Amino acid sequence: MQKKEKACPEVATCSVDYAFKRIGGKYKGRILWYLHEHAILRYGELNRTLPDITTKMLTQTLRELEADNLIDRKVYLEVPPKVEYTLTEVGKELIPFISYLKEWGDKQIEAEKTKAK
Amino acid sequence: MQKKEKACPEVATCSVDYAFKRIGGKYKGRILWYLHEHAILRYGELNRTLPDITTKMLTQTLRELEADNLIDRKVYLEVPPKVEYTLTEVGKELIPFISYLKEWGDKQIEAEKTKAK
DNA sequence: CTGTATCCCCCCAGATACTG
């Protein structure tokens, strides 16, 4: 059964939309931030740093970030295997903004606490 | 039919996660940005500004933003009805970051074009 | 003009098992 094509398949309607498509998603923000804090993180370290993520989602998200040129993936050919993830230059450009967002988040969380009392 | 409040579905694992939960979603970024650009927008104007949104999603998203105290909703009791949306002070605090993100997006889009040629 | 109310599809993401 032919369904009508969706209104906007994949083209971003504006640059804000474009940017949100690239850093949106359930885990991307945190991954980028943790990579900023630690500079280099291995797969297992990321998995432990994000307690609620599954290996499937972690791999998938990392691949998307890599495809979008926000992170680098370096594989060491040794046993046991070792893979390191780092921010690319383009990815690093996002840090000031995530940093700002984090401060805003901290502030709001604090405000909520005060209000609750 | 009242549904359970959606403003804070789950506990955020960190402030980055918290912030992304509040501005994430398919349309929130653009809505906040357009409200910044125009200061005041009516429901119909927002609907026209986001060509790919349905009334259902627009209403739903606006309600969430309102519940999160990022936008204000002012109703004029007249015929025909008139509703105006504006950014709250808390919402305005997000503008520098969205602005930064927009510039980043513009830059990436430009870079993609150059690369394509 | 500013929304509600339904119906329903698709896909994100979780759970689990397995592999080089």
Add this chain to the structure above:
DNA sequence: CAGTATCTGGGGGGATACAG
């Protein structure tokens, strides 16, 4: 250690109709 593979469901979001 660093991932695939497969199955599954829940809900985000689309289309449409209608109301105050």
